[in-house]
Amino acid sequence: MLPNRYANKVGPFVFLDYVRPAFKETITKNGMGAHPHRGIATLTYILQGEVEHFDSAGNEAIIHSGGAQWMKAGNGIIHDENLNYDSQTESKFIQGFQFWINLPATNKAEKPAHIAVQAGEIPKKEFPNESGWLKVIVGSYEDLSSKIPNYSKQFLYHIQLKAGAQFPVAMESKTEVAAFLPIQNVVLNDTEFQAGEFIEFDKAPGEIEINNTSLITVDVLLFGGEEYTEPVVAEGPFVMNSQTEIATAYRDFYAGKYGEIKLTAQK
Template sequence: MKKQINFSTEGSLTSVGPLTISRVLPNRYAEKVGPFVFLDYVAPALKPHIDKRGMGAHPHRGIATLTYILQGEVEHFDSRGHRAKIHSGGAQWMKAGNGIVHDENFNYDREMDSRYIQGFQFWINLPAKNKAEEPAHVAVQAEEVPRKTLQSERGWIKVVVGQYEGLSSKIPDYAEQFLYHIHLEAGKYFSLSLAEGMEVAAFLTEGTVNLNGADAKAGELVVFDRHAGDIDISNTSGTAIDLLLFGGEEYKEPVVARGPFVLNSAKEIDLAYQDYHSGKYGSIEQGSYNY
């Protein structure tokens, strides 16, 4: 049995400095997919001129942020002293926990001579019991992301978050969740079976694809139902395509989101702002940034 498609939609566009951002999740149809409550897609930008320190320091609480960079490099700084740089194909995860201030600096990948910036930022909602934990950070370089070659030269799958057929990501799990990057050659296909109750969405970065009999194009988010079933992906483009498949078990606790905070009640949101404005999250040291 195939999973049914609930809806498809395109993101709303905005600009952050020289970068064009598509806000894909939340949208008018859905607030979340599994534990994923936010998704921004950074469309390909050719060697943009970034002349300031970072993209703007800001707080978070109650979530984990996940940046997955397809092309370029991302440098991370935060108020708990974590600092790391990832390159094309890498990911970095930050558990905001009970409060943190962070910033990221996107640039083209000078080390790997990439000419573009392209990538994603997700927010992953934490279970209530983990929202009050201390912040943490994990950087995963491209060669550390588990990858499996598909049979018959169809392409490959990378496990950015979660597990797949014996592969396991270094990024921590607090609930059943996954983020797969699937690369399919022209005219090839891939099929995945999901258990009952699993929420899942697909996002295509280029070309066209057929998902369980329905056509989708680049920039579309396609969200499926929660019933057990298969997702059949067929590359209908004349060239190779890249598609993200992400989701997990339904988040059943209350969700209250305001600004950069995602918690379980309005009272907790108010406290998050009070703690931030009173300086409890700390600040990023001046010397942390590159000039």
């Protein structure tokens, strides 16, 4: 969903991949394929299912439905993920998102890090009259703050509204913000958008009014932050500030400087 023909980035977010709801009948033991990253933080948010993470820095974790995993690639890491249905529930469906969050140049040189956040640890604001809620996956909202580190002003909200409900979100000036509608149509600022659409807003201060005019519950992902003003050069799994840094990222990877994944237990 990002980048696309309208936008290459939204705040620090430079990539969004959406795993549409899919039925998965069996649990698999193999990952999706070990691969490197450098210069970014990856964020996996799983709505249905579970995600197993393992990387060359020795991090291993499993998150379940509603949880998130954040990995700072920093100066280079190899990681793999295994996406399955949630072993803690009866649901056999998987659905989720992966974002890439661009790091400031100074943080691109730091050591990798990893944080797993289970569903119950994600801050949540309940709306009046049980009309819906807002989850803070990244950043802050009012007095709620995510456990995921911020290297710039950034946010990722998952907003759910019951039938007939509406909710305004105030945005500061010069904030880059976009919305993604996973499954249902939603009215944003008096305009109806279709399920699966990516919507980018202007940088003027004001409110984004989310209105559910349907008879079913709707979900909206709202994300963005302050503009990333440093040069952005992306190639493959690397996002750096110059073509020279991209070449160095590949050279270090092929030289084995990112390490290798060593699991503590047999998958």
